[in-house]
Amino acid sequence: MRGDGAPARRAARVAIVLGALLAFVGFIALGTWQVERRAWKLDLIERVEKRVHAPAVAAPGPDRWAQVTAASDEYRHVQVAGVFATDAPAFVQAVTDLGPGFWVLSPLRLGDGSVVMINRGFVNEAQRKSIAAIGATSSTPPVTVTGLLRISEPGGGFLRHNDAAADRWFSRDVAAIASARRLRNVAPYFIDAEASRTSIEAAVSAPIGGLTVITFHNNHLVYAITWYTLAAMVAAAFIHARRRPIP
Numbered sequence: 001m002r003g004d005g006a007p008a009r010r011a012a013r014v015a016i017v018l019g020a021l022l023a024f025v026g027f028i029a030l031g032t033w034q035v036e037r038r039a040w041k042l043d044l045i046e047r048v049e050k051r052v053h054a055p056a057v058a059a060p061g062p063d064r065w066a067q068v069t070a071a072s073d074e075y076r077h078v079q080v081a082g083v084f085a086t087d088a089p090a091f092v093q094a095v096t097d098l099g100p101g102f103w104v105l106s107p108l109r110l111g112d113g114s115v116v117m118i119n120r121g122f123v124n125e126a127q128r129k130s131i132a133a134i135g136a137t138s139s140t141p142p143v144t145v146t147g148l149l150r151i152s153e154p155g156g157g158f159l160r161h162n163d164a165a166a167d168r169w170f171s172r173d174v175a176a177i178a179s180a181r182r183l184r185n186v187a188p189y190f191i192d193a194e195a196s197r198t199s200i201e202a203a204v205s206a207p208i209g210g211l212t213v214i215t216f217h218n219n220h221l222v223y224a225i226t227w228y229t230l231a232a233m234v235a236a237a238f239i240h241a242r243r244r245p246i247p
Contacts, residue, residue: 021239024231031227037219051076056146062114076149082110084140090177092169102128104207115183117174117190121207147193148212
């Protein structure tokens with residue numbers, strides 16, 4: 001009778017061994033993937049730091065727009081010259097260290113006729129009303145804008161969709177804002193302007209530029225250690241089980 005259950009026990013042990021092996025291999029693979037992700041993230045951080053602190057270069061023109069990507073261009077220190085269009089700026093809801101308010105996105109028309117959306121900076125509700133009135137009725141002199149190239153943010157914010165018809169914006173969606181204002185030949189990116197003040201903005205509290213937050217979550221080392229620890233625990237449990245006498 002004792003031998004009747006031997007095949008079942010052997011099958012159970014085989015299943016345990018295979019399960020432990022799969023778990024071990026899986027945890028090792030996940031840990032290795034996190035190590036690779038950490039290396040990629042550190043390289044990205046280094047590249048972005050170099051872009052941010054490098055001398056400003058001309059922003060990509062229409063001939064390069066198709067090649068602009070987050071990986072190769074985001075946070076690049078750039079410069080453009082032009083005239084702010086008389087179109088009313090778009091106000092995008094924002095929360096900063098200064099509190100809740102809005103980003104002020106204005107179209108800058110360049111000498112070649114193309115348009116680049118400029119995030120001129122942060123304003124509160126009272127400032128928004130003043131700048132909206134000035135931006136919609138006043139012409140502006142030529143300006144040179146220096147800042148960081150940013151990639152468009154289509155769709156909206158978390159659980160909030162942009163409403164072009166109501167001119168309500170929760171993300172800096174360049175294409176949607178340009179379409180709502182019937183702008184053509186618009187760059188697929190926007191520029192976060194550095195802190196500056198134009199002569200027209202001097203009449204009111206100007207948008208506060210230079211508030212770009214550059215952060216990259218880098219918890220990959222913690223995740224890698226967690227996965228490798230789980231792999232070690234599986235291996236230790238398997239070795240312990242193998243040393244126990246077979247019933």
